[in-house]
Amino acid sequence: MKYLVTGTAGFIGFHVAQKLVERGDEVVGLDVINDYYDIQLKFARLESEGISKEKIEVGKPVQSSSHPNYRFIQLDLSDKDSLMKLFEKEKFDVVIHLAAQAGVRYSLTHPEVYIQSNIIAFLNIxxxxxxHPVKHLVYASSSSVYGSNEKLPFSTSDSVDHPISLYAASKKSNELMAHTYSHLFGIPTTGLRFFTVYGPWGRPDMALFLFTEAILKGKPIQVFNHGKMRRDFTYIDDIVEGVIKVADRPAQPNPNFDPQNPDPGSGKVPYKVYNIGNSSPILLMDYIQAIEKALGKDAIMEFLPLQPGDVPASHADVSDLIRDTGYKPETSIEFGVKSFVDWYLDYYKK
Structure with missing residues (x-):
C-alpha cells in the first residue's frame, strides 16, 4: 500500500510514518515545517528517519537514507496546484492527514492561521x-470539539455544536466537510478525535514538555483550574496503533443509520468518526507526580484559573473503536511519562 502521511515533521505524523515504514508500506511524508514551535525539533524527527535537512527543498521529494520505502516532501497544503500534481503522480492508496495548526490557546491570538491551515488545507486534501480517488482518507479531529459538553465520557453520538475555541470549530468543520465529500463523491472518510497525546518526540507547547523543562530549571509550572483538571492522557504508541488499525479499515455506510434520529458519528455514506484516547482519565496532579518521580525532582507550582478555551475534564468513550478495530490502549501513565522524560534528557543532553 502507498500512503500519504501529512504532518510527518510533527509529533503524531512522525510516529505514524515510522510505524508504516517499519511494517513495509510505501510512505510519502509531507510537512510545511512552519515555526509554530522549534523547527530544529522537527528537522531532528526527520533526520532520525534518514531525511537530511540539507537535502530538503520545497516541492522536491527527498529519499530517506535509512528506509528505501520512505520519501519526504516539504509542501504547503494551501498550495492546491502542487498538491494536486503530487496526487496525480503518486496515486496514493490511503491518505492519513495529520497536518494542522494545533493549540487551543494559540487560536485565541492567531485565528487566521487556523482558517488557512485547518480549513483551506483540508479542502485541498x-x-x-x-x-485522484483513494481507498480511504483518515484525518485528525480533536477532543476539543466537545467544547462545553459536560456529559462524560464523551461519545461520538453526542452533539458537538458548542465549541469554545476556533481550533475546536475548525476541527468540527473538518468533520462536516468530510461528510459532504463522502456523500457527494463516495470518498471513505474517518475522523479521529485525539485525546491529549503525549510521549517521546512530543510537542514543546504541551504540558508534559513545559512541565519537564520548568522543573529541571527550578522554575514554577503553571497549573490551571487550580489543579482540578482531569485529562484522558494517551500514549503515542497506543495512538499510532489506533490510527493504523483505522486506516486499514475504510469507513463503511452505517446500515442502521436512521435519518429521523441521525447519529453524528456515522452516516448512510462511507463516513465515520471515532474517539481515540486512553479512556482512563488522570488527575492533572497525578500526572505532575509522575513527572516529578521520573525526574527525581519536585515541582514548584503556580495555581491559576481555568484558561479561556480549555475544558476542566476529558474522557473518551472508545467502545466503538475497540469493537470495530480491536484497539486496546495499554500504556500506564508512569511508563509513558518516564519514556518521555528519558527521551527528553537524552535529546537535550541533560
Missing part, C-alpha cells in the same frame, strides 16, 4: 481525494 478533499479535492485531491475527489479527483
Amino acid at each position: 478533499l479535492e485531491c481525494c475527489r479527483f
Whole structure:
C-alpha cells in the first residue's frame, strides 16, 4: 500500500510514518515545517528517519537514507496546484492527514492561521481525494470539539455544536466537510478525535514538555483550574496503533443509520468518526507526580484559573473503536511519562 502521511515533521505524523515504514508500506511524508514551535525539533524527527535537512527543498521529494520505502516532501497544503500534481503522480492508496495548526490557546491570538491551515488545507486534501480517488482518507479531529459538553465520557453520538475555541470549530468543520465529500463523491472518510497525546518526540507547547523543562530549571509550572483538571492522557504508541488499525479499515455506510434520529458519528455514506484516547482519565496532579518521580525532582507550582478555551475534564468513550478495530490502549501513565522524560534528557543532553 502507498500512503500519504501529512504532518510527518510533527509529533503524531512522525510516529505514524515510522510505524508504516517499519511494517513495509510505501510512505510519502509531507510537512510545511512552519515555526509554530522549534523547527530544529522537527528537522531532528526527520533526520532520525534518514531525511537530511540539507537535502530538503520545497516541492522536491527527498529519499530517506535509512528506509528505501520512505520519501519526504516539504509542501504547503494551501498550495492546491502542487498538491494536486503530487496526487496525480503518486496515486496514493490511503491518505492519513495529520497536518494542522494545533493549540487551543494559540487560536485565541492567531485565528487566521487556523482558517488557512485547518480549513483551506483540508479542502485541498478533499479535492485531491475527489479527483485522484483513494481507498480511504483518515484525518485528525480533536477532543476539543466537545467544547462545553459536560456529559462524560464523551461519545461520538453526542452533539458537538458548542465549541469554545476556533481550533475546536475548525476541527468540527473538518468533520462536516468530510461528510459532504463522502456523500457527494463516495470518498471513505474517518475522523479521529485525539485525546491529549503525549510521549517521546512530543510537542514543546504541551504540558508534559513545559512541565519537564520548568522543573529541571527550578522554575514554577503553571497549573490551571487550580489543579482540578482531569485529562484522558494517551500514549503515542497506543495512538499510532489506533490510527493504523483505522486506516486499514475504510469507513463503511452505517446500515442502521436512521435519518429521523441521525447519529453524528456515522452516516448512510462511507463516513465515520471515532474517539481515540486512553479512556482512563488522570488527575492533572497525578500526572505532575509522575513527572516529578521520573525526574527525581519536585515541582514548584503556580495555581491559576481555568484558561479561556480549555475544558476542566476529558474522557473518551472508545467502545466503538475497540469493537470495530480491536484497539486496546495499554500504556500506564508512569511508563509513558518516564519514556518521555528519558527521551527528553537524552535529546537535550541533560
